[in-house]
Amino acid sequence: MLALVTGATSGIGHAFAVELAARGWDLLLVARPSSRLDALRAAFPEAVVVPADLSDPSSLASVASLAASSPVDLLVNAAGLTLNTVFTRSPLSRELYLLSVNVTAVLALCHAVLPSMVSRGSGSIINVSSITGFASTLPGSTYPASKAWVTHFSTSLALWARPHGVSVMALCPGYTQTAFHASAGVDVGRVSPSVWLSPAYVARVALRDLSRDAVVCVPGWRYKLAAAFMRHSPRWLLHHVSRLVQPPHGT
Ligand SMILES: NC(=O)c1ccc[n+]([C@@H]2O[C@H](COP(=O)([O-])OP(=O)(O)OC[C@H]3O[C@@H](n4cnc5c(N)ncnc54)[C@H](OP(=O)(O)O)[C@@H]3O)[C@@H](O)[C@H]2O)c1
Numbered sequence: 687m688l689a690l691v692t693g694a695t696s697g698i699g700h701a702f703a704v705e706l707a708a709r710g711w712d713l714l715l716v717a718r719p720s721s722r723l724d725a726l727r728a729a730f731p732e733a734v735v736v737p738a739d740l741s742d743p744s745s746l747a748s749v750a751s752l753a754a755s756s757p758v759d760l761l762v763n764a765a766g767l768t769l770n771t772v773f774t775r776s777p778l779s780r781e782l783y784l785l786s787v788n789v790t791a792v793l794a795l796c797h798a799v800l801p802s803m804v805s806r807g808s809g810s811i812i813n814v815s816s817i818t819g820f821a822s823t824l825p826g827s828t829y830p831a832s833k834a835w836v837t838h839f840s841t842s843l844a845l846w847a848r849p850h851g852v853s854v855m856a857l858c859p860g861y862t863q864t865a866f867h868a869s870a871g872v873d874v875g876r877v878s879p880s881v882w883l884s885p886a887y888v889a890r891v892a893l894r895d896l897s898r899d900a901v902v903c904v905p906g907w908r909y910k911l912a913a914a915f916m917r918h919s920p921r922w923l924l925h926h927v928s929r930l931v932q933p934p935h936g937t
Pocket residue numbers: 692693694695696697698699716717718719720722723738739740741764765766767768787814815816817858859860861862863864865866867869937
């Protein structure tokens with residue numbers, strides 16, 4: 687069984703790689719050229735490691751072409767980022783960069799692997815979204831909108847792909863202990879220690895829920911409650927709460 691994992695150098699993607707390797711999966715890991723990529727090679731000597739910056743259209747096309755021609759049984763789109771700048775002060779290039787990794791790369795890799803999965807009548811995709819994608823949280827940040835796209839895109843593909851024997855799931859974690867916030871310079875010092883999830887837990891719950899044919903996975907009971915609030919409460923209440931809970935941007 688072959689799994690292709692993006693974002694495997696760190697955090698949730700890395701946790702997926704560890705969990706899948708322990709379960710005997712062969713791994714195709716995509717990572718940007720860096721010292722973290724070298725560490726990834728050392729940690730997974732059996733894996734095929736593909737250096738690629740997913741924001742670069744020609745690198746993304748190469749990875750997509752490799753994915754389309756490989757017998758990928760599981761695709762995990764975990765690479766992603768947030769920005770720590772209000773929209774009007776954020777350079778357009780950074781906003782487009784966010785969309786290229788959080789949205790375009792997810793779309794391109796799903797597009798690459800699905801035809802072969804459908805013709806084989808088997809295969810699975812986990813797209814790492816976020817709990818923030820359930821509502822207009824973090825006023826002035828485009829990150830939640832990118833994750834709303836991932837959740838709705840994954841749900842739409844899931845409904846279409848299931849009769850073809852293929853599972854697609856949006857994974858929507860809350861605060862998870864990774865390099866994610868520090869990389870963007872987001873101060874999470876005021877976030878209660880009790881709400882943090884471990885990336886290993888997130889990956890294990892995701893794989894369990896995937897095996898149960900879930901379309902959307904929200905790990906942890908606190909975040910299940912929060913997701914229910916975000917999905918079902920009146921918009922005026924949600925907007926009021928969102929205005930009160932201003933940045934930190936992220937999550
Ligand atoms: N942590 C949270 O609280 C949280 C909550 C909800 C959702 N998420 C989502 O979870 C996913 C994984 O994030 P994480 O928390 O594990 O953060 P992380 O530790 O910062 O990992 C992010 C991964 O994405 C990769 N990446 C970023 N830009 C890339 C690019 N241009 N090309 C290729 N790879 C790139 C990074 O690779 P490099 O080594 O090259 O930087 C790294 O492996 C993201 O989609 C994020 O939105 C996170």
